[in-house]
Amino acid sequence: MLFSMSLLDCFCTSRTQVESIRTEKQSETSIHQSLVDEPTFSWIPSSPGSRETPLCSSNVSHYELQVEIGKGFDNLTSVYLARHTPSGTLVTIKITDLENCSEEHLEALQKEVILSHFFRHPNITTYWTVFTTGSWLWVISPFMAYGSASQLLRTHFPEGMSETLIGNILFGAVRGLNYLHQNGCIHRSIKASHILISGDGLVSLSGLSRLYSLVNHGQRSKAVYDFPQFSTSVHPWLSPELLRQDLYGYNVKSDIYSVGITACELANGHVPFQDMHRTQMLLQKLKGSPSCLLERNASLQAESRSKNSRSGVDSGIGESVLVSSLTHTVTSDRLQTPSSKTFSPAFQSLVELCLQQDPEKRPSASTLLSHAFFRQIKEQTQDSILSLLPPTYGKWPVAVPPVSTWTEPNCNLRDEEDGGWEF
Secondary structure (H helix, E strand, O other): OOHHHHHHOOOOOOOOOOOOOOOHOOOOHHHHHHHOOOOEEEOOOOOOOOOOOEOOOOOOOHHHEEEEEEEEEEOOOOEEEEEEEEOOOEEEEEEEEHOOOOOOOOHHHHHHHHHHHHOOOOOOOOOOOOEEEEEEEEEEEOOOEEEEEEHHHHOOOOOOOOHHHHHHHHHHHHHHHHHHEEEEOOOOOOHHHHEEEEOOOOOOOOOOOHHOOOOOOOEOOOOOOOOOOHHHHHHHHHOOHHHHOEEEEEEEEEEEEHHHHHHHHHHHOOOOOOOOOOHHHHHHHOOOOOOOOOOEHHHHHHHHHHHHHOOOOOOOOOOOOHHHHHOOOOOHHOOOOOOOOOOHHHHHHHHHHHOOOOHHHHHHHHHOOOHHHHHHHHHHHHOOOHHHHEEEEOOOOOOOOOOOOOOOOOOOOOOOOHHHOOO
């Protein structure tokens, strides 16, 4: 599908009014027009708990791409570590091929760019600058040195994380989710690969491309009947009501179910249901399957983990060159899983509440933040999240050479499961 390049001069998020767009009356060309504006600089003032934000330009020549660190958005997006040369700041750049986007993809991008423009929360991924060059959409965001929680599972915690680390990661993610819910948005893609962790331990929720706003024409809907074509790779995290796609619809409580699945993913080292056929998975979820937490010995966990790694379902950051070069090989006791593994009653309670079959019985994100599990983690340890994570280099090594100047690549799309850093 080809589009007029004159429509794609440049778009850059700035502190200006964004006009509402009625997507139901838009063609693909008009959606492209909504991604067009005058070249400018964008700057977002720092907020409590966030880091200083540099000026980032919409000039491609101001960025040195260091290395590709992943794929995302049905492999239409490549994710790069880059350096903003005027400031020397390391950034992450998502480059999306608009020319090969379907209308659904374009609408998702449009919603993501417009809605994220208004989000100001330390636990939500920040977009510093958004612009187009030719038929490519560039999104500039902070560099997250630890990558995703999914990558941490792959590289350092293959049999699952400690409850203390899970609590620290989930608390930041649920804080971000609560902010989205309070602003009338459903995330619809909560999973470990969409929880990013910065070098200073800040947890940020990403994966905003599936975001859905409940607010329309000033009115907030009680239920949603929008069922996008989710990749089968994300089905294990989705709630029964979202998979069911019936006349009852779903609401923000579907995200809470995904939090419960993600908690099991972090605890077990892999996501539940991932080897099941979609129909069998739905039946298991509808009848209220037993606890997804695995309390068993390390040898059985390792056998299961080996099997699941071969299935290659959740891409996370994949076998990224980036993160493996940022982190040392760690064999310290704090990263080893004990020979037997049990879970506290508080953690089991949190998971069971989130995985209630009836959405109305699940807690809100706000209520979840005051759950006994998070209070227990806070009382039992004074450690920061950094003390629970493998060491990283303080800064990206200077020796890493930049790649050649960016040019429009030939599209050679791989299966999404080969994956990389997901946003």
